[in-house]
Amino acid sequence: MIDTVHLGLALAIIGPILGSLVVGLTIVLGDSYPKESLATRVVGAGLALSIIGGLLVLASLWGLWGAPVQGDVEFGDWLRIGDYVIPLVLLVDALSVTIALFAAVLTSLVVRFSRTYLHKEPGFVRFFGLLGVFATGTQLVAFSGALELFFAGWEMIGIASALFIGYFHERDEPIRSSIRAFSTYRFADAGLLIATVTTFELLGSARFSALFTANTLPAVESTVLALMFLLSAMGKSAQLPFSSWLPRAMEGPTPSSALFYGAVSIHAGLFLLLRVWPIFAVSPVARAAGVAVGLATAIYAASAARVHSDAKGALAHATLTQVGLILAEICMGWTTLALTHLVCHAMLRLGQFLKAPNTLHETHRVGHHAYGPSWLERVSPHLAARVYAASLHRLRLDDRIDAAFAPILALAKGLDSTDRWLRRVVSLDRPAS
Amino acid sequence: MGGDTLQSAPWETFVVCVLLLVAPAVASPRHTRPWWVVALVVTLGTALFTADGRLAYVAVAAGAVLHAWNAAPRSVTGAAVLSISAALSVAVAAAIGQGALTVAFVISCLAIALRSGLLPAHVGAASLCERVPLVQTEQLSSMIALVFVHLRFVDHHEGAAALGPWLVAYGAGAAIVAALLTIVQRDLRGFYRGTTSMHAGMLLAALGTASLGNFGAALLVAVSMGLALGGLGMMITSLEERVGAVGFAGPGGRGVTFPRLAVLFAFFGAAGVGMPGTSSFVADDLLLHTLWMASPTATVTVILSSALVAVATLITISKVFLGRATPSLAPDLGIRERLVAVALVVLLVTLGVVPGILLYPADAFLSGVPGG
Numbered sequence: 001m002i003d004t005v006h007l008g009l010a011l012a013i014i015g016p017i018l019g020s021l022v023v024g025l026t027i028v029l030g031d032s033y034p035k036e037s038l039a040t041r042v043v044g045a046g047l048a049l050s051i052i053g054g055l056l057v058l059a060s061l062w063g064l065w066g067a068p069v070q071g072d073v074e075f076g077d078w079l080r081i082g083d084y085v086i087p088l089v090l091l092v093d094a095l096s097v098t099i100a101l102f103a104a105v106l107t108s109l110v111v112r113f114s115r116t117y118l119h120k121e122p123g124f125v126r127f128f129g130l131l132g133v134f135a136t137g138t139q140l141v142a143f144s145g146a147l148e149l150f151f152a153g154w155e156m157i158g159i160a161s162a163l164f165i166g167y168f169h170e171r172d173e174p175i176r177s178s179i180r181a182f183s184t185y186r187f188a189d190a191g192l193l194i195a196t197v198t199t200f201e202l203l204g205s206a207r208f209s210a211l212f213t214a215n216t217l218p219a220v221e222s223t224v225l226a227l228m229f230l231l232s233a234m235g236k237s238a239q240l241p242f243s244s245w246l247p248r249a250m251e252g253p254t255p256s257s258a259l260f261y262g263a264v265s266i267h268a269g270l271f272l273l274l275r276v277w278p279i280f281a282v283s284p285v286a287r288a289a290g291v292a293v294g295l296a297t298a299i300y301a302a303s304a305a306r307v308h309s310d311a312k313g314a315l316a317h318a319t320l321t322q323v324g325l326i327l328a329e330i331c332m333g334w335t336t337l338a339l340t341h342l343v344c345h346a347m348l349r350l351g352q353f354l355k356a357p358n359t360l361h362e363t364h365r366v367g368h369h370a371y372g373p374s375w376l377e378r379v380s381p382h383l384a385a386r387v388y389a390a391s392l393h394r395l396r397l398d399d400r401i402d403a404a405f406a407p408i409l410a411l412a413k414g415l416d417s418t419d420r421w422l423r424r425v426v427s428l429d430r431p432a433s
Numbered sequence: 434m435g436g437d438t439l440q441s442a443p444w445e446t447f448v449v450c451v452l453l454l455v456a457p458a459v460a461s462p463r464h465t466r467p468w469w470v471v472a473l474v475v476t477l478g479t480a481l482f483t484a485d486g487r488l489a490y491v492a493v494a495a496g497a498v499l500h501a502w503n504a505a506p507r508s509v510t511g512a513a514v515l516s517i518s519a520a521l522s523v524a525v526a527a528a529i530g531q532g533a534l535t536v537a538f539v540i541s542c543l544a545i546a547l548r549s550g551l552l553p554a555h556v557g558a559a560s561l562c563e564r565v566p567l568v569q570t571e572q573l574s575s576m577i578a579l580v581f582v583h584l585r586f587v588d589h590h591e592g593a594a595a596l597g598p599w600l601v602a603y604g605a606g607a608a609i610v611a612a613l614l615t616i617v618q619r620d621l622r623g624f625y626r627g628t629t630s631m632h633a634g635m636l637l638a639a640l641g642t643a644s645l646g647n648f649g650a651a652l653l654v655a656v657s658m659g660l661a662l663g664g665l666g667m668m669i670t671s672l673e674e675r676v677g678a679v680g681f682a683g684p685g686g687r688g689v690t691f692p693r694l695a696v697l698f699a700f701f702g703a704a705g706v707g708m709p710g711t712s713s714f715v716a717d718d719l720l721l722h723t724l725w726m727a728s729p730t731a732t733v734t735v736i737l738s739s740a741l742v743a744v745a746t747l748i749t750i751s752k753v754f755l756g757r758a759t760p761s762l763a764p765d766l767g768i769r770e771r772l773v774a775v776a777l778v779v780l781l782v783t784l785g786v787v788p789g790i791l792l793y794p795a796d797a798f799l800s801g802v803p804g805g
Contacts (some may be wrong), residue, residue, distance in 0.1 A: 028771055081796055201725055383577055409617065
């Protein structure tokens with residue numbers, strides 16, 4: 001007999017991906033490409049199941065049917081071999097239910113919006129298929145009770161995000177932006193993977209509940225662990241020095257920009273930090289680093305937002321400003337304030353992003369407002385000009401990252417030349433004509 | 434663990450190997466002779482089910498010779514390397530007969546390195562990837578059998594345990610070098626070659642951890658590698674049959690013309706770099722945990738290798754399938770190609786969702802007394 005909380009959790013996570021699977025199988029096995037109506041209905045139904053599941057979990061948390069359920073909910077083991085276990089454990093608490101329901105409802109709103117907005121776009125079906133993958137990723141991230149499951153959801157969000165950025169793939173720029181965003185994700189994700197493995201080795205389990213024993217760890221180990229988590233959060237939430245992918249991500253369609261970079265995905269890194277807070281609580285160095293990164297990002301993004309000439313780019317930097325502040329709040333220990341800030345900010349930005357295509361019309365209607373010189377211009381015109389230039393060029397972050405990776409690419413090309421020479425010398429084949 | 438459960442490990446491995454072997458034959462029947470497939474199935478069955486290590490290695494050698502025969506018309510290098518691998522397998526059988534298990538272990542590792550494309554012994558596999566990717570796909574089935582035989586017969590002694598950390602370090606190093614090579618490739622076959630070599634590095638590292646007692650993990654890594662790379666090889670073959678050799682400098686946009694091919698290529702590519710929901714995700718996770726016990730540095734190296742190949746995979750997908758549509762009169766994947774691809778997808782997903790069906794019996798079976 002399946003109880004309410006198990007059923008709710010299963011529906012919340014599996015519902016959206018079922019929609020995507022049906023769409024994917026229809027593409028691969030069907031005789032013709034699926035119609036728009038099929039994609040919207042199937043993915044919409046999957047999301048409806050997810051919301052129903054989330055509500056069932058909420059009811060269980062509140063104890064509407066029997067005793068309140070809170071804490072780890074076991075689904076058995078995904079894998080158990082020797083001492084190593086990947087538990088299929090989901091975590092039900094106020095934080096997980098809030099984030100899961102919030103994400104599912106926002107995704108459903110975006111589905112409704114996109115039905116009209118993307119009508120007759122060539123990638124319509126692809127868009128909806130990916131939305132299902134994204135929704136399952138967010139539910140997994142929200143409900144997972146162990147780092148391995150969390151990482152699975154985290155990766156699904158990353159893959160969907162990269163593919164959404166490259167949605168308009170007929171142009172070169174979206175593809176380049178997609179690759180840059182995905183590269184940043186993957187390298188920052190290395191931090192999460194290392195943290196997952198390390199947590200298991202140090203604490204004997206990668207469950208979030210195991211992190212409550214983090215105060216038994218030596219200071220160096222807990223600090224390294226917390227810094228690894230911080231690294232992955234910085235990548236996902238576009239904090240300095242990984243901020244340059246966010247304005248590039250605006251190449252994607254407006255609904256996905258709204259959902260990912262206004263509402264849900266951009267806050268995923270912050271959710272991770274809230275989830276692993278016990279390890280931060282015992283690591284002042286990591287907390288200080290988080291505050292510094294968050295405030296630096298907020299200042300940088302606020303400056304960049306003020307000089308941006310396109311609506312989505314300015315919104316992206318405005319989002320980043322608030323995300324930086326939330327990161328600082330979390331690392332200062334104000335977790336309840338941070339969660340409230342996160343939810344309110346996500347709702348505001350979703351609306352603003354979805355309205356972004358109307359900005360030109362609104363500007364014409366309302367008219368331009370002439371601004372006088374800023375306080376900085378009055379104090380030091382020279383400094384103001386320098387800040388303006390730096391903000392306009394976004395601190396040349398892309399160039400700096402490219403310069404940092406240039407030696408690695410040069411090494412790779414050298415290795416490739418050596419490899420080709422080696423294979424030419426050893427090969428018994430005649431060169432291909 | 435009951436005896437029936439234990440005995441299911443060879444059967445499950447056999448099913449995976451046969452599927453990988455038969456998939457290209459079903460998808461493109463004109464490339465394959467039925468007797469050749471039957472002969473290979475016999476060698477696979479013998480290698481996986483016999484309790485005699487010598488016979489198992491001789492069967493693996495026979496399989497390698499059959500693959501070499503198939504490869505010879507288009508890749509002399511590939512055929513030569515497969516033949517050397519066959520000779521090495523026979524040498525392992527002889528060493529087992531003499532009771533020289535450490536020698537057998539080392540030679541067996543060399544045979545696996547040649548078959549899987551480990552740097553710098555990758556010349557044969559690289560030639561197969563570049564000239565006949567379909568043969569490379571087929572020979573992956575026998576390579577999984579070779580790994581199974583290796584884990585079963587020559588990996589249970591102190592010599593293997595002593596060499597384990599060296600294999601881990603070398604495998605991780607080879608993986609990162611191969612990953613760096615992959616990211617600067619300029620054509621589809623170069624990408625396939627590079628990603629194959631990266632997986633070979635990971636496989637060697639997994640074999641190193643197996644020597645320290647993690648047998649099931651190593652087999653799962655081999656199986657996931659075989660399925661993901663096998664699927665990729667089939668998709669590359671299907672695409673090149675339609676449009677010829679694919680370079681990254683030319684026009685892309687084939688996703689519009691061949692949407693099914695694009696979806697399946699992306700799936701197998703992502704499965705190769707540990708996409709959640711596929712067996713590669715579990716295999717990678719398990720590998721990282723077992724690697725950590727041997728060497729944290731190797732663990733970080735393997736994580737970075739996988740990240741680099743993931744980026745290379747996205748670059749490849751974007752160069753080949755995204756961009757302004759390239760018109761083509763060739764049709765998208767046919768029903769046979771789609772069915773075998775879906776079979777591989779189902780297997781990858783099934784082993785990703787319930788990895789225990791292979792992992793538990795395999796670990797129990799392979800951890801037992803050699804040949805017992």
